Amino acid sequence: MSDKRLGTQTIKLENPPSIVATASIVGPKEGQGPLKLYFDEIIEDELWGEKSWEKAESKLMRETLAKILSKAGKSPGEINYIIAGDLLNQCIAANFGLRESEIPFLGIFGACSTIGEAMGIGAMLIDGGFADHVVSITSSHFCSAEKQFRFPLELGSQRPPTAQWTVTGAGGVLLSKQGTGPYITHVTIGKIVDLGIKDSNNMGAAMAPAAADTILRHFKDTGLSPDSYDLILTGDLGSLGKRICAEMLEAQGYPILDHYNDCGLMIFDREKQDPHSGGSGCGCSATAFAGFVYAEMTKGSLKNVLFVPTGALLSPTSTQQGESIPCIAHAVSISTSISS
């Protein structure tokens, strides 16, 4: 077995890559939410001068990359790989948004967990000696996601209270071999978990077992405990999914509630903004991380974070065929120091 592996699913990075820059751009609704001060840019309307929602989402992706590069003072030629994904069919936001980037491109799909997958792969590429600088970036857009997964925007329909609200936004990180932290120390790649939930308006309940499975695996593989972290942050479980995830872990002997939050609950004000169960989408955990978590870690108010983006791997076709929802979560362990 490789000496970089721990337990069954976790990788311990020998030379932990550093997160040297992040950027986030969000839509107007997110820009009124509790995290508004953490975002680099808030666009004024969802089309952002483009002709379609899909083109606007591509622009989010493109402009976020530009911001990351300018913040880090890097040129595209210095980046070895860009790993990106989104929710649209064939990942067109990433493919089209990054087509002029002139950076070797790896397109991935992990639904709303994509940023975790992208950061995990990026960290492994760097630790493996295959790259010095990798950008990981994901996006989602409320309007393009509604169009693809639900109903036309102008259709007068109600959402049930368990439904979630897709975040309009893109967030990304630049990982480098050299840097002063925060560092990615461990990556736990999740398994696909499906406990048979079929209701695409209740993604939190569908995804919670996948999140709990990955977090549990992470603790067992590394020997760490919930107290090892200041913050355990799942992607977009929403209020119901967060509760289920915490209960499942507690039943396994890992009470996490003291250090636990969910990006989907942080990004919107549930009282005032009516996102129902919470935010969701690839952009939800990506912007919350690139905005809030990174800022707090560089300030030093958060030292050890377990970032666990969650994804529901469904498509409109699978839902229509009556399939249940397979889900996934990847855990990325981030620390401001690498003393251990």
Next chain:
Amino acid sequence: MQKNFTKEDYRKYVEQISPKSKVLRNVVRAFIIGGLICIVGQFITNLLTALGLKKDELSSITTIIMIFLGAILTGLNIYDELGRYAGAGSIVPITGFANSIVSPAMEFKSEGYVTGVGAKMFVIAGPVIVYGVAASVVVGILYYLIK
């Protein structure tokens, strides 16, 4: 993890703890808005009757006006807000039928006027026409046989 929960157990558990729709509140809203839309329809019918229209023309013209109202309110980005409040109260009336035709047509305009607007117009309302017309043929044939 998965071993502790069978799918059946988990489904029951989720059902139990999921927040429920506020059914009573939603039903009252649907009743009031739906009823009001029908009053508008009745008002138009009465108005046309006063203008001296014949009974056959009456219902057709009322329908055309109601569909126009549903379509224009959709275009003006109002019908979706109404629907968020009223639920079935604005889905079930014929204005909702118009909404279900106009909204995808608007949404898919970015895919062009033929493959977008033309093709997607009936993604939601198409089944209504399919099943409605098919049902009318079936009951028509039965009526012919029994008569």
Next chain:
Amino acid sequence: MQSTFMTYLGAFIVGGTLCAAGQVLIDKTKLTVARILVIFVTAGAVLTALGVYQKIVDIGGAGATIPLTGFGYSLARGAFRDVDQYGLLGAFTGGVKATAAGITAAIFFGYTISVAFTPKAKR
């Protein structure tokens, strides 16, 4: 005057009840909107064939014809009328003939409005 008031009251109560029934279906069964519309139009046609819906129309007026069950009612009634006139052929002509105005209006206004207006994001 009294009778006008009663017509409006009938329309409000019958129309409201049909919509409330739809809402119960949405909240209790998690049926999608498209399925509920299909159920309503088919139920309207069947209830018309059973002779029930005419009675509802007599009480509710527009309250019974404006909801989608009324679309089913028009379809079925058209089929019966044409069967009376042309025999079996009428089963194939009557429904669409009776609802031609509604379907054509939906297509025509649907097209023109969607060309004229663009969707706006919800917030």
